[in-house]
Amino acid sequence: MPPALLSAFVASAPGRTQQLELLVEGVHCANCIRKIETRLSSDPAITRARVNLTLRRLSVEWVGNPDHAEVIGETVRSLGYAIAPYDAGSIGTSQDRTGRELLRCLAIAGFASSNVMMLAWAVWAGQAQDMPASTQAFFNWLSALVAVPALAIAGRPFFRSAFGALRAGRTNIDVPIAAALILATAISMMELIRHGAHVYFDSATMLLFVLLVGRYLDFRVRARSREAIERLAMMRAEHATVLLGDGRTEIVPASAVEPGMQVVVAPGETVPVDGRVTSGQTILDRSAVTGETLPELINPGDEVLAGYLNGPDILHLRAEKTVAQSHLSEILRLVEQAQLQKGRAATLADRVVGIWTPLVHAIALMTLLGWWLVGGADLPTALLYAVTVLIIACPCAIGLAVPAVQVNAIGGLLRRGVLVRSGDALDRLAAIDRVVFDKTGTLTEGRAELVEMPSDPQALRLAAALAGTSRHPLTRALTRKLGMGVAVEGVAETSGAGISGFVDGRAARLGSAEFCGVVATGNDAASEVWVSGETVPPQRFAFVDRTRSDAPEAVGYFRRAGVELSILSGDRRPAVESCAASLGIADHRAGLKPAEKAALLSGWRAEGGRPLMVGDGLNDAPALAAAHVSASFGHGVPATQVAADFVLPAEALSSVVLAHRTAVKAAGIVRQNLGFAAVYNLALIPVAVLGLASPLIAAAAMSASSILVTLNALRGRPPRIGAAS
Structure with a gap:
């Protein structure tokens, strides 16, 4: 271009x-x-x-x-x-083309190596039975006739990459491979023309075949790792039906929809952009975006996200974001960013590769000069030994040791509904020594049931109006009971305290007792919200929020793992104590403001601790940012999702367990891969330097190491749900 x-x-x-x-x-x-x-x-x-x-x-x-x-x-x-x-849309086409080319090259190399090997066996057997030299030469020429064209055609993926690197004045992984193939073929042709006894066409073709097997397997692993991202991309609607000012509809590309446009979603269609329903009532399937398995009844005023699947009725909505700004596009960006970022192990591997490559080239040069000038070998033999060193010491295994595991783990978690926002989050999660839970909406269902409310109609009117402007679980419960209420002007949400605004021109507040000017509160375990106004004295709403059904399992898992457990909540002490007692968590703090939560987490970190913070409310955002690693739910407010390293599927606290088990498993596999790569190189490089291995053996060993590392990386996928304990 x-x-x-x-x-x-x-x-x-x-x-x-x-x-x-x-x-x-x-x-x-x-x-x-x-x-x-x-x-x-x-x-x-x-x-x-x-x-x-x-x-x-x-x-x-x-x-x-x-x-x-x-x-x-x-x-x-x-x-x-x-x-x-x-262009994410063109990646699939490009990858299909690459895959087909590798398969064609693999087939050609396989055909050539099998036929050349049969001819080589005939020569080897004939040498033991006094085969005439002319017959041996005939079989060797037949081998050359098959091997040379096959090497030229099937070796193109390596030659193209190597020559491109050399033209740019650098080297890459394919330079020693191309050198080995060319030198083995050139030496064989020289021996053939000189009527020498040894040719290496069988080694060259088998070397190419083994290398192509390794390259294709690596390609397939990467293709599998892309599947989660590709499935997300396929969920996006390509077109949208826009309602024009004169009442007509027009089908336009989804990317052309701007905020404020009226969009019509027909039954069975995918919602193209984030927006708010203006008319119509329908049932939406949200499972692909939020992880919610149950359909949701949508009414006018409700928010809908791109990627939701519409049910049986027509839906009219007002676009609030463009396609590029939508929740679904943000998920795609987060997943790709997570794969771009590197953890400590990946950074270490990159540094090792940077040092290793010139070191190996130096060892190969010393091997060439040593055998030729000191060891008494002729130049072709010395060259063959040097090429063997280059092949056997290729840093493929080191380079694949970490990213292959990371990509499989992140992609596997995404398929299970867990979004990983940063590449080093898995490293940090595997090393935690404490789990800190918020209470409301995290350990509890976040669907509080209203069990007590005032009888004052004016208090109910203020509460309904203010509750409609918040996403807190308790205010949602109020909205379900009281409805949306009238419009509120000058809305301001004070993190960890409540909401204030003007209803009918008069100031009103909804939130904690302290926020509404109440000093003494009840001693029961119920969660509470207070409402007050200029002419309305503070009045109390009481809620019961049940503990999540999977909370005991998650808490029990971390307890068995030897991790300390804590609850940091802004709720009242009786409610927090009741929840902590039901789960057996001794360390619990109540009535905390956001800054106090963040300060506690910062203090633990300053003492050398590595806490995981799990929360979903606006007051959890500072604590999530202060933690060693953090997780928030997909139904949480946007601020918590921005601060969190992991975004969990709604209604699934057990996904924290899944993420931790995956992180620990991935860290172990990374250590195995790096250890194997180190042992492989330390053991086999001396063998190559001493001339005890041929290029074919070196290629088989190098490809086997890469394949083993890649196959071991596939184990980095999340464990089955039933194995969460």
Whole structure:
């Protein structure tokens, strides 16, 4: 693509931060990622550069003019990588093309290696039975006739990548592979022309076949890891039906819908954008977006999200966000960002690869010179030993050890409804030593039942009006009982306290007893909300919020895991004590303001603790941000979802257990993979240096190590629901 076109794909963010996403062809390993990120990070204007190996997506952020995109594009091209603007919709087509090419090459290499191996066996058997030299030469020429074209055609994925890297003045994982294939073929042709006794066409074709098997398996693992993202992308509606001012309807691309437009959703259609219902009553299937398995009855005034599936009736809604700003698009961005970010183990692996590659090249050069100048071997033999070192010491296993596990774990959790917002969140979750729960909406169902309310009609009118402006579980219960109420002006929500505003021109408050000016409150275990106004004295609403059915299981799991348990709640002491007693949690604090929650978590961290905070209310956002790692529910307010590292499916506290078990399991697999990669290299590099392995054996060992690491990474998927204990 001409460089001048890249600036058209730049997205501007607040503060003049520019963002660009590119599809990078030819990225195969951690070394490729390191080279791109290191080169771009040296640009002082660039604040962030990350390459996603699975998606082949480069995300760059910089401060300055959009035209700097041309410099970024030229920098990546100078490294030998082809680029294009990133388009999630075209990834599937590109991947299908890559998969078909690898399969064709694999078939050609398999055909060639099997036939050349049969000819080689005939030569080996003939040498033991005094086969005439002319017959041996005939079989060797037949082998060359099959092997050379097959190597030229089936080796294109490696040759294309290697030559592109060399043209850019760098090396990558495919350079030693291409060198091995070319040198083995060249040495064999030299021996054949000289009527030598040894040719290596069988080794070269089998080497290529084994390498292609490893490359294709790696491709399939990455394709499986993309499935969760692709399924989310497929949930987005491509078109929307817009209601025009004259009453006519028009079908437009969903991306063309702007906030304020009236959208008509027919029965069975997917809601194209986030909005609010203006007319119509229907049942929506929300399972694909929020994890709610039960359909929800939607009425005028209710919020709906892109990706919801409409039921049997027509729905009219007013768009509140564009497709790019929708909840579903945000989930896609969060998942991709999580795969871009790296944990401590991934960073360590990248550093090892950066040091390892030049070290291996130095060892290979020393092997060549040592055997040729000191060991008395001829140049072809010394070259063969050096190539063997390059192949056997390829850092594939080290490069795959961490990202393969991370991608499988994050993708698997997404399929189970758990959204991971950052790549290093799994590392942090695996290391927790304390779990801190909010009470309302976290340990309890968040669907409080109103058991006591005032009889004053004016108090009920104020409460209904103010409750309709909040998403707190207790105010939702009020809304279900009292209805939406009249309009409120000047609404202000004080985190951890309540809501204030003007109803019919008079100030009113809804919230805690202290917020409404009440000093003494009841001593029962019920949760309470107070309402007050200029002419209405403070009056009490009492609620009973049942403990979640899966809360005892989740608490029991963490207790058995040796993790400390705490409850930090802004609710009244009797209500918190009752909940804590039912779950057997000794450490509980009540009546806490958001800053006090955050201070407690910061204190634990300052003492070396690693607390996990689980909450869903607006007053939990500071605590979520202060914790070592955090989780919030999908039904929580937006502030908590922004602060949380994990977004859990609604009505499923047990998903915290699933996430923790997955994180612990993934951390163990990463340690296994890194340990295996270290043992493999330390054990087999000396074997190659001493000339005790052929290129074929080296290729088999290298591919086997990559395949084993990749297959072991597949175990990083979340455990079955029944195994949550």
